[in-house]
Amino acid sequence: MAIVTDGRQPRWSRRHKKWIHAHRIPIHRQTIRDVRHHCGQIQFLSFAGGSELKIEGLFTTRGDIYFSRLAEGLGAKVNRDGDIIVGLDMRTTVKGLYAAGCVTPANCQMIIAAGQGATAAQAINRDLFEEGLAKLSLKISKRSR
Numbered sequence: 001m002a003i004v005t006d007g008r009q010p011r012w013s014r015r016h017k018k019w020i021h022a023h024r025i026p027i028h029r030q031t032i033r034d035v036r037h038h039c040g041q042i043q044f045l046s047f048a049g050g051s052e053l054k055i056e057g058l059f060t061t062r063g064d065i066y067f068s069r070l071a072e073g074l075g076a077k078v079n080r081d082g083d084i085i086v087g088l089d090m091r092t093t094v095k096g097l098y099a100a101g102c103v104t105p106a107n108c109q110m111i112i113a114a115g116q117g118a119t120a121a122q123a124i125n126r127d128l129f130e131e132g133l134a135k136l137s138l139k140i141s142k143r144s145r
């Protein structure tokens with residue numbers, strides 16, 4: 001087992017650092033240049049500088065990066081962690097703006113993101129329908145005057 005940071009500075013806590021040290025897990029800080037495989041089976045990571053690491057598997061971590069700036073720019077409220085605040089129907093604090101998936105405080109899992117997406121779609125459908133009804137009733141009431 002090894003940790004590869006792809007040229008980035010590791011940002012783990014003191015506790016995790018202690019565990020990594022205790023388990024003698026090697027850390028490779030070089031930038032990855034290439035991933036070599038044989039018939040789809042991963043075999044080596046090649047680093048800038050020419051060194052290689054023989055591997056049988058690779059697991060990437062997502063990191064805690066929130067792509068909520070667009071929503072924030074539109075005025076949506078986010079919590080301290082940067083997640084977009086949503087209600088049960090995935091409505092944000094801005095009318096007509098909905099959020100689903102990893103940008104919300106929910107657990108970042110595919111099935112949750114998909115479920116929230118479906119919930120948001122239903123809320124959008126309902127809101128558009130009600131908006132349409134309101135406009136229609138406005139027209140009807142104007143005509144009947």
Ligand SMILES: Cc1cc2nc3c(=O)[nH]c(=O)nc-3n(C[C@H](O)[C@H](O)[C@H](O)COP(=O)(O)OP(=O)(O)OC[C@H]3O[C@@H](n4cnc5c(N)ncnc54)[C@H](O)[C@@H]3O)c2cc1C
Nearest residue numbers: 059060061062067070100101102103107108109110111113
């Ligand atoms: C390495 C890794 C392993 C994972 N393993 C699992 C697992 O085993 N099981 C599981 O359930 N989940 C897993 N996940 C999490 C899963 O991928 C997410 O829960 C899921 O993709 C969330 O979907 P999403 O639509 O919220 O976000 P995403 O899939 O990230 O989609 C967001 C999209 O929006 C785009 N975007 C961002 N900003 C903008 C912008 N300003 N304009 C236009 N487009 C923009 C992005 O490019 C991206 O395509 C894993 C994630 C990673 C990274």
